[in-house]
Structure formats: structure tokens, C-alpha cells
Amino acid sequence: MDSRISARALAAALGGWRTREPAYEALADSIRLLCLDNRLAPRTALPAERELAAALELSRSTVAAGYRSLRETGHIASLRGSGSVTLPLRRRDPGRAAAAEGAIDLQQASPPAWPGLAGIMADVAGNAAALVSRVGYDVLGSVELREAIAAHYVRRGVPTSASEVLVTTGAQSAIHLVASVLLGRGDRVLIETPTYPHAVDALRRAGARLVGVPVTTDQGWDLDRAEQAFARTLPVMAYLMPDFQNPTGRSMSQAEREAFLLAGERAGSVLVLDETTADLDIDRGSLPAGFSGSDPSTVVRIGSLGKTVWGGLRVGWIRAEGDLVRRFVAARPAHDLGTPEFEQAVAAALFGDFGEIAAQRSALLRAGRDALVGALETRIPQWRVPVTHGGVSLWIELDAALSSALVMDVRSRGVLLSAGPRFSVDGGHDRHLRLPFTAPPDELVRAVSSLAESWTSVRAGAPVSFVERVESIV
Template sequence: MMDSRLTARALTALIGSWRMREPAYEALADAIRLLCLDGRIAPRTALPAERELAARLGVSRTTIAAAYRSLRGSGHIESVRGSGSVTLPIGRRDLGRAAAEDGMIDLQQASPSAWPGLAAVYAELAAEAAAVVARPGYEVLGRPGLREAIARRYEERGLPTDPAQIMVTTGAQSAITLVASVLVSRGDAVLVETPTYPHAADAFARVGGRLVAVPVTVGGGWDLDRAEHAIQRSRPRALYLMPDFHNPTGESMAVESRRRIAELARSVGAVVIVDETTAELSIERRIAPPPFATVGGENTITLGSLGKTVWGGLRIGWIRADVDTIRRLATARPAMDLGTPEFEQAISERLMPLMPEILQQRSQLLREGRDALITALAQELPEWSVPHASGGVALWIGIGAARSSALTLAARRRGLLLSAGPRFSVGGGHERHIRVPFTAPPALLSHAATLLGQAWRDVAHDRFGSGEQQPLDAVV
């Protein structure tokens, strides 16, 4: 059984410059493996017929047949009668990411370890479990006390909020998916940043949204001229933005830019969906701008989460919107789930007053990780363009050549798992960048930089291919 079919033209666009080494069939197989591993080709997708793909790539059918044979051997595809070659879930899991084996460093996710005080809060609440389980547990809007605590947190940040404007969700991804399903219909334009958070782009595409990309660059921020043109031309139903410590670039949007984006959105009747999952992860202790909703008004929907600030395993997120929108979301939600787990909500309710303490610890942890990673990369790869992020969870590194996918595969062979730059793109590109999170311990990040340096030299010198060495400046 297959879910979709990929044309030769579409696959060619996805793999980009694939012939980085010899033999050609193995280079092609590696390129397709990476697309499967990071989720750009979904499981149960039928690949193009051998003859069709050979003609598109300008290679022999024998090369395509050998590449597909290699992919079958590594468990990435299978042959299905009547469907041809169909991709398989990686490790029988539809996660879009590789499983880390013993001894490997996994930097595919950009989430720090749990806040050190979390276990004590769990233990404290466990002693009062009888009171927690006495509640019905089916609360579509969320636990009243937690909604009040989240509203107070917005008040502290300068955004007056009533608890009736809050819905608690099972993490930020659940919030994104719910908002997308309610607001976006098939064929609606949705303006998104590129690079962007890939699972958000996937959520809007899944409901039939037509993604319109606006660039965000390190040091340059948001291209407002492109944004204005795109908004006026496409008249999007919604904008999805991460204006504070944008993932993956680390950029933050200036107040003037927020006002301009909000004005443009209002002019075409678009809803601005603001993802604040990284908004409070400041490293340099800058004065944070007020939440986007202070300038966006009622046509702004704000999404938050404790996944990056407290722990990724604490699946608590929320939506802040006007009361009418919250009611619409509450009506639609039971088709997806009936509420957020009560115990985790009770934990989160106790954590909200501790956020200043939690954020101070996170700032220190992220600073140590960032500084260790930047220092190690400067020693290993001085030719790379490594930004000095003032917050967030990762560095969006310019590697100077369109080799991000090849580098990611080489790093896997060295025991380092990363996501290639194109995973964060909308409409293709970003082969000249790679995201490296700095949420791991400093010693681990230093070792990761060493492995990354080795992998880069492997790519440049083609150590996994023909053995013909190329100088680094020849890599294009």
C-alpha cells in the first residue's frame, strides 16, 4: 500500500546535486536515503519508474536499477507489485529521522535536557496524585489553573490576556496542527519563512495549504520587501512566523518590522500565527521586544510550549487567541484528541511561577553550549561562516558550498546525526547551510565539531568514493 507517488521531475528537484562521488548508483542511493531519513520523502511513497528517472537524470537505466537495489538492501525501499519501488518507514517508525545507535551523537533535535528541578516537582505532585486523578481528565480547553498561569505569564511580558483566550494543547506541534486544520483550506496560500520549522510547514501542506516562502538570513533577518510583495500578490490566509530566536537562524525581528508585517497581514485579512516556542531562550539577556500580538492585535494567534524551556518530554503547549477563535478551535479539537493529560498540566501549573528561575538556568546552559560549539568549530572549520547567536537553540552555519546533504551523510558515517539544510527549506535550497544545535553538553559539542570537521574533509576529498582528492576550494 502506498500513500503517494513521486514523479521523476519532483525527485530530481529534491535530490539536487547528487553526483558527489563514485560509483554513481551509490551516490544516488545515498541522496535518496537522506531524503527518507530527514522526512523530505514520506514513508510509503512510490518512487519513479527506473526508465523515467534515468531519462530525467541523464544516466543509464542500469544505474537507477543498481541504486534501487542498494536502497532495498539497506531497508529504505521495497518492491510492491503494481506500485514499483516504495519507501519504507525508517526503523518501522514514521519519524523522519535516523535512530541513534550506541556511541552516536544525536543532534537532530534541538532540545536541552530537562530542567534540573523538574524531577522534584514530579515527586512532589505524585504525593498528591489522589487529588489530580479525582478530576474528570477530559478538558478540551485545559486545566483552569494552568490557563490562568499562562495568562499571567503573558501579562508579565506586557500582553494583557484573559484565561478564556488560552487553550492548552499536547505540545506546540499539536497546537500548530489544530490551528492549521481550522484556519487553512485546500488551496489557501500560507506565507512561511525559509528556512523554517519543518514540521510546521508539513502541517500546513497536509491540509492543502499552498506555501509561499519569504527568506530569513543570518545577519539580514526578514526580507520585508519580499514579504510585502508575497503578501500583496498571494493574499495568504495565514502567516506562520517565528519572530523571536527564529529556528534555525537565531534571528529576532525588530519592532518596526513586526509592525510592518502586522499591517500587511491586516491589509489582506490574513491571520498571523506566531510560534513562540523559543521566544524566551535569551542568552545575552537582551531586552526582549513585547510579544508580536501587542502589535498584531486580534488577528494574531500565539503558540507556546514548555518543550524547549523545561523538557521535551513534558508535552505541554498552548494557543493564545481571541475568545471566538478559541471557541472554534475547541469545537474542532475532539476530532483530533479530547484534551491534554491532567498530570502533565498539573506539573506545568506549578512550573509557571518558577519560569524566571528556569529561564536563568537555561540561559546559562545554552551560553555554555553555544560558546563551546563556536570555539570548537573555529578550530576545526575556520573557513565556515559560524554566527554568534544571541539566543535560541541552534547555529545556522554557512558551509560555503552546496554540500549540506553530502556532509550530513558523511557525518552519519562518523557517528554524528544532524539534519541537512534542505530539511528546513520551503521550495528547495539551503544546501549551503547546516543546522547544529547547541543544546547538548559542551564536551559533547566539542567532540561533535571534531567529527563534523572530519566529515567535511571526507566530503571534500571524496574518501567514500573513488579516492580522487579535490581541494576544499573546489567543492561547489
């Protein structure tokens, strides 16, 4: 057993779980989703039946039946005297592998590889003799790649030298490294909500205390809340996605960028800008002026080729002023010893074709977005579909807080999604669903057909009192 979750914490994580009858199956499904989303880690001890029953205001027999259902599907194990413990993913749903063949997986929100990637790899492999004569990795990154990344920033209007770039094994590695260097246990970090869940995991692993600032598809960032949070909590760091934010797809206006920069400077906070989706423009046009020009020493940028080229190309980077780069380099060996030479050589070659890559990605994402929006407006017109000018996903607003129940139901129909609460910092967002548009248009249309069927089933199965309570809040 690695950890324990209290009845109160589990009740908060479950949110509006009672979306259908019988209650014990709704409870079991909600706990399954927490496990599938890794919001409830493997080998976590669950609360005793009596404690959870009290926290949820249920009978103990209902909780016992829910736990029994979880044991039957292999999600938990129960031992007399030791309670119930969640099981690792590989032991869950042993009979679902065959049923999952041909499923539409919309959990990762990653486009397929850029078509020219294989040719670039073949060209680099042709120069293998020169590559294998090198050490094979280094903690800073090859000069050729760092110069290519620096030139990419210069084209965007951000003066950068190769000495201000550190190459990493993907953006996630960069987030972990930045967090480990800048944060101590208990330090506060301002973060958007909803947000990229793996960033939340990395920051919490570093011991951070997260301070959420809302961002919505229509109103953008809550600047009043953000300015108050900066002034009140004096966060050591702020983690932001200013361009095509994941999952909302929203981009900061110039005023929002300038407000965050000013508030961060006043609080002495380092602004960590995750720009992994910044180049996925469909029809936004020119970039806002904020966060451009010479970055102050308190701005750190993170980028990667995972979304723009291919998720399997694990090359990312950190752009920061020289002293910070040296601190990251000194701390890196505790995480990894560098990015492999072959991947770096491929990445350096790709920057020469970046204009072509960006144009192809824009066309691919436009086709997916338009197909998804059209299918949603036709099949599920009661959902609120935002206008999104780039990025990888739509942040849909449902007409009832049943996102978790919907994700569980549509999974049985061969569509894999992540529920809204997966992207929350402080809980909630069960009225929202992230729908990536990175899959082929025909798959997206089929996925919407399955969602329409599931939504009818989930809405019909939800207790009338629950739906009435939700609709009275809207």
C-alpha cells in the same frame, strides 16, 4: 502503497545530489537522506528507472545501481511489475542499532530536562488524590494553568485573560489545530524559509499552498519579498517564528515585526506566531516592542514548555481572542480530547519558578553555544558561523553545497544531524547545516571533530567539476 513521487519532483528534492563518485552511490545516499528526514514518506512509489534517468540526465544503469544499493540497505523494496517503494523506518538499516550506541544525536535540538522538574513532579504526585477526583482532561484546559499562562503573557507586556488561552498537548498539536480550523484546501500560507519542518508538514496536511519568504542569519527577513507576497497572494495565514527563529536563531527587529503586522492586516491574514523558543534568551536582553501590547484579533500565539522545561512534558497552548478560542475548542475533539490533568498540574506549578528556569536555561545554552562556536572556529574555520543570541541552534553556512553528503558521512562516525534542505520550503539550503547547541559542551566538541573529518572526506570525494561550479556561484 500510499503515494507516488514523479521523476521531476524527486529530482527537485534531490537538489545537488552528485557530490561524490561513483554516481550511483551518491544518488542512493541522497535518497536515503530524504527517507531519514521523512521528506520521502514510507510506502512512496519511486519513479521508474528510465524516467528518473531522463530527469537526472543519467544512464539507466546508474539509476538501476542506485536502486539496487537502496534495496541492499533495506530502504526500498522492488517488485516486478510494481516498481520500487520506500520502506518504513523500522525496517531500515537493521544492522546499525549497535553501531548507533553512544552516538551524538543532534537531530532534535532539545535541551535536557530542567533539573528541578523531578521535584515538581513529585510534589504534584503527592496531591494525586485531588487530581484523580477530576475527569482527567478537558478540551479547554484547567483554569489554574490558563491563568498562569495568561499571567506569563502579562509579564511580557501582552494583556491576556484566561479566556484567551487554550491548553494543548504540545506546540505541534497546537499548530495542527490552528491549521485545521483556519485553512481550507488550496489556501495560501506565507511561511519563512528555512523553517521548522514539522510546521510545514502540518500546514501541508491541512491542504495549504505555501509561499516562502527568505530569512537569513545576517539580513533577517526579506521584507520586500514578504510585502509583495502578502499583496500578491493574500494568504489566509502567515506562520512566523519572530524570536530565535528555528533554524537560523535570528530574532525580528521592531521594524520587521511592525512590517509583518501591517502587511498581514492589509491582506486580511491571520499571523500565527510560534513562540516556543521565545524564552530561550542567552544575551539578547530586552524584547523588541513589536507584537506587544494588545494583540489585534488577527494575531494567534503558540507556545509550549517543550524547549524551556523538557521535551517530554507535552504541554502547549494557543493564545487568541475569544471567538477564535471558541472555534478551536469546537474543532478539538476531532484531534484529541484534552491535555491530561497531571501534566497540566505540573505545568501550572512550573510557572511559579519560571524566572529560575529561564536563568538555568540561559546558562546551559550559553555554555553549549560558546563551546560549539569555539570548536568550529578552531577545527573548520572556512565555515561561516553566525552570531546567535539565543534559541537552540546555529545555522552554519558551508563553503560548498554538500550538506546532505556531509550528514550521511558523519552519521557513520556516530553524529546524527539534519541537513539544510530538511528546513527548506521550496528546496535548496544544501549550503547550510543546522547545528544545535543543546547537548553537553564536551559532546559538541566531539561532534565538531567528527564533522571536520567528514568534511575533509566529503570535499575530497566530490567531483572537481561540482565543487568548481559551486565555488563559481559564491
